[in-house]
Amino acid sequence: xxxxxxxxxxxILSVVAFFIGIAVIASIGSVDNEETFPxxxxxSVPKLATWDIEQYKLLMSKQGxxxxxxxxxxxxxxxxxxxxxxxxxxKPELQNWRTTxxxxxxxxxxxxYLVPLTFDTGEAHVQLGLQHKDGKVEINSVRxxxxxxxK
Numbered sequence: 240x241x242x243x244x245x246x247x248x249x250x251i252l253s254v255v256a257f258f259i260g261i262a263v264i265a266s267i268g269s270v271d272n273e274e275t276f277p278x279x280x281x282x283s284v285p286k287l288a289t290w291d292i293e294q295y296k297l298l299m300s301k302q303g304x305x306x307x308x309x310x311x312x313x314x315x316x317x318x319x320x321x322x323x324x325x326x327x328x329x330k331p332e333l334q335n336w337r338t339t340x341x342x343x344x345x346x347x348x349x350x351x352y353l354v355p356l357t358f359d360t361g362e363a364h365v366q367l368g369l370q371h372k373d374g375k376v377e378i379n380s381v382r383x384x385x386x387x388x389x390k
Contacts, residue, residue: 275348275371275376276331276333276350276352276369276371276376277330277331277352279369279376280328280331280352280354280367280369281328281331283298283378284325284328284354284356284365284367285325285328286298287365287378287381288322288324288325288356288358290316290319290320291316292309292312292313292316295312295316295381298377298378299377299378299379299381300370300377300378300379302379303368303377303378303379303380303381306380318388319383319388321360321387321388321390322356322358322360322363322383322385322387322388323358323359323360324358324359325356325357325358326357326358326359327356327357328354328355328356329354329355329356329357330354330355331352331353331354331367332352332353332354332355333350333351333352334351334352334353334366335350335351336348336349336350336351337349345372345373346372347370347371347372348370348371348372349368349369349370349371349379350368350369350370350371351366351367351368351369352366352367352369353365353366354366354367358385358387360385360387361385361386361387362385363383363384363385363387364383364384364385365381365382365383365384366380366381366382366384367380367381367382368380368381
């Protein structure tokens with residue numbers, strides 16, 4: 240019985256050490272959310288609010304751009320255009336974040352931010368799905384939220 244408890248204890252300790260090791264390795268490669276994403280948001284949101292597809296192509300990841308067809312992008316931008324001219328960008332609020340570690344491509348940090356905006360038509364928000372990989376930040380998803388879009 241003593242031998243069984245010894246093996247059981249060693250097994251549980253090994254599993255705990257394994258998960259702690261994974262967490263440490265993942266945190267070593269992650270970025271500081273406050274230093275990385277908010278400055279990028281402040282720089283990119285005014286470009287997104289131009290409603291120009293070329294700006295979106297420059298700012299978004301390949302997966303983000305290819306998630307819908309060019310025709311759908313044009314429909315979305317025409318709809319977002321109802322928001323009007325961007326007046327100001329508020330303080331981004333972190334909604335969620337995670338860092339993934341893959342052997343082939345290294346660490347990738349993902350974050351979702353909700354950003355308050357003021358347009359000449361009123362208040363709105365944009366929800367941005369961002370990724371940081373190989374020293375580069377890109378947008379995976381853009382979602383504008385406003386009552387104006389419901390009209």
